[in-house]
Amino acid sequence: MTKVKLEAQDVSLEYRQPRTGNRTLALDRVSLSIADGEFVSIVGPSGCGKTTFLTVVDGLIPASGGRIVVDGVEVNKPGPDRALVFQDASLLPWRTVLKNVCYGLECAGVKAAEAGQRAQRFIDMVGLSGFENHYPYELSGGMQQRVNLARALVVDPKILLMDEPFAALDAQTREFMQEELLRIRFEAGKTVLFITHQIDEAIFLSDRVIVFSARPGRVKATIKIDLERPRKLPLKRDPRFHAYEDQIWTLIHDEAVEAAQAP
Amino acid sequence: MNRNGRLWRFYLAHERLLLGLTVVVLFLVAWEGLGRGWWADGLTPLLGRSAEALRLKPIFVSSPSAVAKAAYRLYFVTGEIWPHLAASGLELVAGLAAAIVVGIPLGLVAGRYRLLSAALEPFMSAFNATPQIAFLPLIILWIGAGFGARVLIIYLLTVVPILINAHAAVRTVDRRLLQVAHSFGASEARIFRSIILPSSVPFLLGGLRLAIGRGMIGIIVGELYGQAIGVGLMINRAGALFQTDKVFVGVLTIVAAGLALTEVVRRIERRVELWRASGLEGGG
Numbered sequence: 358m359t360k361v362k363l364e365a366q367d368v369s370l371e372y373r374q375p376r377t378g379n380r381t382l383a384l385d386r387v388s389l390s391i392a393d394g395e396f397v398s399i400v401g402p403s404g405c406g407k408t409t410f411l412t413v414v415d416g417l418i419p420a421s422g423g424r425i426v427v428d429g430v431e432v433n434k435p436g437p438d439r440a441l442v443f444q445d446a447s448l449l450p451w452r453t454v455l456k457n458v459c460y461g462l463e464c465a466g467v468k469a470a471e472a473g474q475r476a477q478r479f480i481d482m483v484g485l486s487g488f489e490n491h492y493p494y495e496l497s498g499g500m501q502q503r504v505n506l507a508r509a510l511v512v513d514p515k516i517l518l519m520d521e522p523f524a525a526l527d528a529q530t531r532e533f534m535q536e537e538l539l540r541i542r543f544e545a546g547k548t549v550l551f552i553t554h555q556i557d558e559a560i561f562l563s564d565r566v567i568v569f570s571a572r573p574g575r576v577k578a579t580i581k582i583d584l585e586r587p588r589k590l591p592l593k594r595d596p597r598f599h600a601y602e603d604q605i606w607t608l609i610h611d612e613a614v615e616a617a618q619a620p
Numbered sequence: 621m622n623r624n625g626r627l628w629r630f631y632l633a634h635e636r637l638l639l640g641l642t643v644v645v646l647f648l649v650a651w652e653g654l655g656r657g658w659w660a661d662g663l664t665p666l667l668g669r670s671a672e673a674l675r676l677k678p679i680f681v682s683s684p685s686a687v688a689k690a691a692y693r694l695y696f697v698t699g700e701i702w703p704h705l706a707a708s709g710l711e712l713v714a715g716l717a718a719a720i721v722v723g724i725p726l727g728l729v730a731g732r733y734r735l736l737s738a739a740l741e742p743f744m745s746a747f748n749a750t751p752q753i754a755f756l757p758l759i760i761l762w763i764g765a766g767f768g769a770r771v772l773i774i775y776l777l778t779v780v781p782i783l784i785n786a787h788a789a790v791r792t793v794d795r796r797l798l799q800v801a802h803s804f805g806a807s808e809a810r811i812f813r814s815i816i817l818p819s820s821v822p823f824l825l826g827g828l829r830l831a832i833g834r835g836m837i838g839i840i841v842g843e844l845y846g847q848a849i850g851v852g853l854m855i856n857r858a859g860a861l862f863q864t865d866k867v868f869v870g871v872l873t874i875v876a877a878g879l880a881l882t883e884v885v886r887r888i889e890r891r892v893e894l895w896r897a898s899g900l901e902g903g904g
Contacts (some may be wrong), residue, residue, distance in 0.1 A: 409901050415803055434805075441803045447796040450895050451818045460814070464804040512804070 360550045363414070363516050364390040365595035368423035370406070370413055383409050385573040386423065391516070391548060398551040398559035401569030401577075402607060402613040407552045408444070410574060411520050414550065415441045427515060437465055440509035442519040448493040454480065454504050455489040461512040479507040480542055499530040506541065516548045523558065532590055535561055539588060556609070557593055560584075560601045568608045571616035578608050648684045655683030682864040687872070690865035701854065705873065708839045708850040711767065715774025716835055723779045724824060727786025728816060737787070748784060752776040753841050765846025774838035778831035785827030789820035825889045829882055836878045 370384040383406045391397045399407045412418045414425055416435040424431050427438050440461065448457045455476055462472035480489060483503040493501055502522050509517055523531040535558060542549060553559050559566045563582050570577040582601060584592060592598055647686060653659045653674075694701040706828060730737045730744075755776055759769045793816055801811045843852030849888035851870050860865035 417799060417802055434807060435803050441800075443796065443800065445796055447794075447800050449800075449815070449818070451795060451821075460800070461804040463814070464801070464806040464810060494895060 360393045361390050362393045362395070362428065363550065364424075364426040365410075365414065366424045366426065368410070368413060368420045370409060370418065370423065371421045371597075377560055378400050382573040383513070384420075384574045387574060387576055388423075389567055389576055389579075393551060394546065394548055395565065396542065396549045396563050397553065397567060398553055398563040399567045399569055400553060400556060400559045400591045400609065401574065402609055402616055403554060404616075405569040405571050405612070406574030407521055407569050408557070410554050411441070411518050411550065415439050415518055416419045417441075428475075434598065438515045439518055440514035442502075442505050442509045442517065442522045444520045444522065444524060446493070446498070446505040448501055448504055448508075450493050453490045453492055454485060454496070456458050457504055458507045458511055461508055465512060476507070476511050478505075479511045479545075482510070482544055483507045484537070497530075498526050499534055502526065502534060506538070509548070510610075512540070514547070516550060517542075519549060521554065523551050524554070531555075531558070536588075536590055538562065539586075543587070556602055556605050557598075560598060561588060561593060566601075566605060568612075571612045572609060577612065580605060584602045618620075651681070652683045652685060655686065679862050679864055682868055686865040687868040690863075691872070694866065701851070701869070701873070704849060704851045704854045704870075706732045707848075708843070708852065709877075711770045711774055711842065712835050712839060713848065714771045715838060716778050716831060718771070718775045719779035719782050719831060722775075722827070723827075724786050727783040728790055728820065730813070731787040731790025732812070732816065734764070744783065744787070745777055748780055752780065753837070756841065760845060765848070769846070770838075770848070770850070773842045774835050777834040777838040781830035781834065782824070782827040785823045785830070786820065789823030790816055792823070793819045803829050821892050822889065825885055825892065829885045830887065830891075832878060832881045835864035836874050837882035839874065 365387055367383070367386040367388055368384055369386055371380055371382050373380055385618055387410060389397075399410065401407050409418070413420050416425070416439070417433055419433060425433070427436075432438070447459065452460070455473065458476040458480055459469070459472040462475060463469075467475070477489070480486060483506055485500065485503055485507070488496065488500070493504070496504070505522065523534050526534060539562065549562075551559070551562060560582055566580045566582060568578045568580070569575065580601065584595070584597060650659075654676045655678045657675040660671050660673075663671040663674065681743050726740075730740050734872055742881065753773070756769075756773055763772070797815050797819070798811065801815050806814065839850065840852040842848075843850040844856060851873055855867050855870035858864075858870065
């Protein structure tokens with residue numbers, strides 16, 4: 358691991374609850390850095406602000422404090438250097454698979470013919486060759502998430518931001534997609550920041566797992582995952598894998614208990 | 621009845637059509653009978669003289685056969701309905717086109733920008749609650765009872781559902797799709813073109829469908845005044861001259877035109893619904 362790709366420096370987010378007018382601190386001085394080519398996951402109890410953090414990194418919500426730096430340049434709005442893979446596939450239902458994948462390129466002003474060619478490569482990569490002219494409603498949840506992934510990859514971002522992309526999938530499809538993601542990510546050679554509430558998913562995919570504390574979100578611990586790549590699903594039965602699971606589960610459990618007991 | 625018979629199967633295959641058709645035929649027979657005194661004659665043995673109440677003067681109710689004869693004459697013998705039809709059609713097209721050109725962009729923009737929406741809200745609500753026909757005397761006062769006035773009243777009637785539906789359409793745009801567009805750095809113009817407009821199409825078509833019905837009202841009402849030409853005027857004049865069959869020909873012509881236009885919009889809707897209906901259920 359050489360160069361730093363993405364750095365969050367003391368990122369805080371405070372917002373006013375629209376109904377009560379109270380100020381809420383969602384993120385409390387989150388600092389982390391991700392190296393070029395690294396796969397980092399953030400896990401934490403629900404409501405800890407991990408998804409919020411991702412939207413701040415993408416630039417959809419401005420941070421109240423701190424900085425987001427990509428390749429040494431501070432960013433504060435969405436840009437082509439980061440691409441978000443959404444939790445719900447959020448495909449445009451009136452567009453075919455091909456047109457959906459082209460969407461980001463169109464926004465960046467790429468000509469239709471070139472966009473189509475580039476999109477095709479990633480449609481092939483995510484294993485959807487032959488489905489170019491299907492509409493989203495004709496696809497299963499897993500296939501929709503593949504389109505979602507291809508749509509983000511095609512703009513060639515420096516870093517891929519993934520927001521619990523497999524949360525809505527059934528258990529078998531989810532595990533299959535985890536393996537697929539590792540393959541696709543290896544082919545595309547991307548740096549990834551991945552949000553999940555599933556501990557095994559985080560360990561299986563990541564080089565490092567960052568545990569967030571309960572609200573306000575704070576970096577509680579960082580665990581380096583020393584498991585060889587390429588990884589296949591049987592790895593989840595490995596004793597070392599279980600040890601990581603226990604370690605992270607305990608960290609999150611403490612947080613969850615604390616959060617539940619808080620007034 | 622034989623439940624496996626060919627007749628029964630034919631009935632099942634076309635059930636809705638056959639039931640609808642039966643009611644139409646029964647209605648026509650009943651109507652014809654009133655004009656020709658069938659009911660009065662047939663029911664006299666039962667009801668005595670009070671059955672005579674069912675013998676109506678053709679001048680009041682006409683009859684399907686008389687209406688059909690009049691329609692044939694007006695359309696194919698004298699051809700006098702065509703200029704009326706052309707004039708009314710032109711009014712409708714002009715009024716509806718103006719309503720679309722104004723209503724859709726204004727509604728979409730008002731739906732998108734909260735401040736503009738807040739500014740227009742009272743006006744839109746009040747205008748919606750007004751029977752727009754009430755403006756007719758004012759319109760005639762301002763621009764006279766000519767072609768312009770008739771287009772204007774149709775415009776006022778049809779712009780309401782178009783505007784309100786366009787406004788509502790933007791409010792229902794999936795926020796996640798807007799987030800996708802923002803995340804890819806889409807410009808405001810592109811967000812309108814690529815997200816707001818396509819997801820609004822079903823609402824816009826629904827508004828158009830409502831507008832067509834109101835446009836038909838506009839045709840009739842607008843032609844009540846002035847030295848006009850049009851189907852509405854023809855109905856009015858025929859009514860004043862007790863040409864009941866001609867009145868019915870005019871009314872049925874309007875009905876047929878309204879149904880045909882609505883059907884065109886419905887077909888377009890169905891094509892759009894292809895992705896929409898299933899897309900909403902299968903989303904994940």
